[in-house]
Amino acid sequence: MQLLVQQVINGLSIGAVYALIALGYTMVYGVLRLINFAHGDVYMVGAVIAFFLATWFQRLGLPVWVNLSLVFLGAAMGCAALGFIIERFAYRPLRNRPRLVSLITAIGVSLFLENLFQQKMVFGARPRQFPPLIETRTAISFHVGHSPVAVNITNLDVINFVLVIALMIVLSWVVLRTRTGLALRAVSYRFDTAALMGINTDRIIAFTFMLGSALAAVAGVIDAMRYQVDPLMGLVAGLKAFVAAVIGGIGSIPGAVLGGLLMGLIESLLRGVILPSDYSGYADGAAFLALILILLFRPSGILGKYAPEKV
Amino acid sequence: MGNADADHPVRAGRLPSWVINLFLIVLVAIAWPLSRLFDSQIDPYFLDLIIRIGIAIILAVSLNLINGITGQFSLGHAGFMAMGAYTCGVIAKHHAITGGASVPFFLGVTLLSGVVGALAGLLIGIPTLRLRGDYLAIATLGFGEIIYVVLTKIRSIGGCEVGGAAGLHDIPTFTNFFWVFAWGMICIVFIWRLVYSAKGKAFYAIREDEIAAAAMGVDTTFYKVTAFVIGAFFAGVAGALAATWSGNLAPGSFRFMRSVEIVVMVVLGGSGSITGSILAAAVLTWLPEQLRAVEQWRMVIYSLLLIVMMLVRPEGLLGRRELWWTRRRAIPRATATVAPP
Numbered sequence A: 001m002q003l004l005v006q007q008v009i010n011g012l013s014i015g016a017v018y019a020l021i022a023l024g025y026t027m028v029y030g031v032l033r034l035i036n037f038a039h040g041d042v043y044m045v046g047a048v049i050a051f052f053l054a055t056w057f058q059r060l061g062l063p064v065w066v067n068l069s070l071v072f073l074g075a076a077m078g079c080a081a082l083g084f085i086i087e088r089f090a091y092r093p094l095r096n097r098p099r100l101v102s103l104i105t106a107i108g109v110s111l112f113l114e115n116l117f118q119q120k121m122v123f124g125a126r127p128r129q130f131p132p133l134i135e136t137r138t139a140i141s142f143h144v145g146h147s148p149v150a151v152n153i154t155n156l157d158v159i160n161f162v163l164v165i166a167l168m169i170v171l172s173w174v175v176l177r178t179r180t181g182l183a184l185r186a187v188s189y190r191f192d193t194a195a196l197m198g199i200n201t202d203r204i205i206a207f208t209f210m211l212g213s214a215l216a217a218v219a220g221v222i223d224a225m226r227y228q229v230d231p232l233m234g235l236v237a238g239l240k241a242f243v244a245a246v247i248g249g250i251g252s253i254p255g256a257v258l259g260g261l262l263m264g265l266i267e268s269l270l271r272g273v274i275l276p277s278d279y280s281g282y283a284d285g286a287a288f289l290a291l292i293l294i295l296l297f298r299p300s301g302i303l304g305k306y307a308p309e310k311v
Numbered sequence B: 001m002g003n004a005d006a007d008h009p010v011r012a013g014r015l016p017s018w019v020i021n022l023f024l025i026v027l028v029a030i031a032w033p034l035s036r037l038f039d040s041q042i043d044p045y046f047l048d049l050i051i052r053i054g055i056a057i058i059l060a061v062s063l064n065l066i067n068g069i070t071g072q073f074s075l076g077h078a079g080f081m082a083m084g085a086y087t088c089g090v091i092a093k094h095h096a097i098t099g100g101a102s103v104p105f106f107l108g109v110t111l112l113s114g115v116v117g118a119l120a121g122l123l124i125g126i127p128t129l130r131l132r133g134d135y136l137a138i139a140t141l142g143f144g145e146i147i148y149v150v151l152t153k154i155r156s157i158g159g160c161e162v163g164g165a166a167g168l169h170d171i172p173t174f175t176n177f178f179w180v181f182a183w184g185m186i187c188i189v190f191i192w193r194l195v196y197s198a199k200g201k202a203f204y205a206i207r208e209d210e211i212a213a214a215a216m217g218v219d220t221t222f223y224k225v226t227a228f229v230i231g232a233f234f235a236g237v238a239g240a241l242a243a244t245w246s247g248n249l250a251p252g253s254f255r256f257m258r259s260v261e262i263v264v265m266v267v268l269g270g271s272g273s274i275t276g277s278i279l280a281a282a283v284l285t286w287l288p289e290q291l292r293a294v295e296q297w298r299m300v301i302y303s304l305l306l307i308v309m310m311l312v313r314p315e316g317l318l319g320r321r322e323l324w325w326t327r328r329r330a331i332p333r334a335t336a337t338v339a340p341p
Helices: A002-033 A039-059 A063-093 A097-119 A156-176 A179-189 A191-197 A203-225 A233-248 A253-274 A277-297 B017-041 B044-068 B077-095 B099-128 B133-153 B177-195 B200-206 B212-215 B220-248 B256-269 B274-289 B294-310
Strands: A138-142 A151-154
Touching: A002 A151, A002 A156, A002 A203, A002 A233, A002 A253, A002 A277, A002 B220, A002 B274, A039 A063, A039 A097, A039 A203, A039 A233, A063 A097, A097 A233, A097 B133, A097 B256, A138 A156, A151 A156, A151 A191, A151 B294, A156 A179, A156 A203, A156 A233, A156 A253, A179 A191, A179 A203, A179 B200, A179 B220, A191 A203, A203 A233, A233 A253, A233 A277, A233 B133, A233 B274, A253 A277, A277 B099, A277 B133, A277 B294, B017 B177, B044 B077, B044 B177, B044 B200, B044 B220, B044 B256, B044 B274, B077 B099, B077 B133, B077 B220, B077 B256, B077 B274, B099 B133, B099 B220, B177 B200, B177 B220, B200 B212, B212 B220, B256 B294, B274 B294
Parallel strands: none
Antiparallel strands: A138 A151
């Protein structure tokens, strides 16, 4: 029982990060019908920016909370700029070409970022430990039933949850209550009609990329503090977040959050509770199995709408 | 993308086909003594390059059948290659036959590796080929990753060492110039004849417009799965050749990156052009050797090439023409000749 509760908490904590990344996939897919393959690498770039900022801030001796918020803010702004550049120079010129062309370009951008950051003069191929801005310790600890082992929630998990919930509130306010959000929904509902209604679609698409990239950056910083910074960290995390977006129904914003949390839960339960420890490594493969199953049986995902191909 | 794709010449050339067949057989037969000569005379570094180019050609041409010609964007080619490589590696390591029987033995093992690859292709193809474009890419990528995860976890099958995450080492080497050349010829000729036959038009039809092809009576599922299985077969063979050439197998070398390398060859050469794939495979294997100084920047350059190529010339170097086709013989641009009613 203790194990179960602990794994559920861990799963939600991992899943919240997946949800942040999945939001970027789902929003871009919503407006452009493009799988932004490079999104996972934007998350990696966020972690790397945070790494350099944190190393630099550590020497300045500012209070922890100032450091932490500056690191998050810096990474988010850096990645928003990166998202804008990627959209402007790699995707925008190809917008009227067949979708496969954009997909190959997206793979190219992803490879470019991964390999650029593996260069010694940029970051280096080896994973590096994140500078200890705050030390990880148990923030909340409680007992379930009569189990002698306590369920622990670390302060990182708390920051993670608070941050993710705050971002969700901000995001839903932006999407549901502002004019830009209205335009974003219009563009994702029907691109051409939205353009005819006087919406500057180029600007909305750029905004979508920046918003998604900033969310990915926050996810990157959280994971960097939790694990380490690795130029290839975006590959698997990006894929899993994509799977999460598909499970939730790609194009649907609440779906991405739901899918992310589900994904984290499935993974952590498989790893810790369901699979025997010898086989726990197979949990990585389970994500892709889930993707294939969902694509086969319900391609529109949990909250997505079914869109048959018209001639 | 255009939709008029009707003018592919069905015949490979003007010569009668038996002359071409005889020529090809003689060509493969010559490779046998040539291979002996190469083994003893040629610079091993140069031979290594030739063999790797040959393997890359098999991979690129077989992927071209799936990605370029049938238009089903697959990112799992390295997974099929891994299936073949591990089949061959495990058999060669534990049940190798040396001496006179080694030639039929190795032929059998490469064939078996190809069949294992093809079975994996069939198993993966039937469910995933229902998906379109980008979803298919992700699903095949997922399968590639599953194969990788499984390979890192399995240490032995039925008492035979498979290696797990550490990889499989000290595999006896069987591959030489002859094997790579012969399999390369088989792969190219097989796919060429298939694609430029009357039935081969179905593959192009599916790429151009799947719904229209189905409406014209093309069994799209059958042709898509066929392309997938044939491509996977040759990927398995290429894996087997690679395994018994280097003697070492690591699961990490069959990940996403490997698939992308092959995709880059197909895309740069021209999706749908067989000679384009051959050319790109040769150049992209040879070029990094010449650029040792920038070896570590290789993938950066590859990815930039890919992006620039898509921006400037998305159809690849040769487009969908073959090397010696003149522009006039190539497919005419799509022209709307039928007025809407």
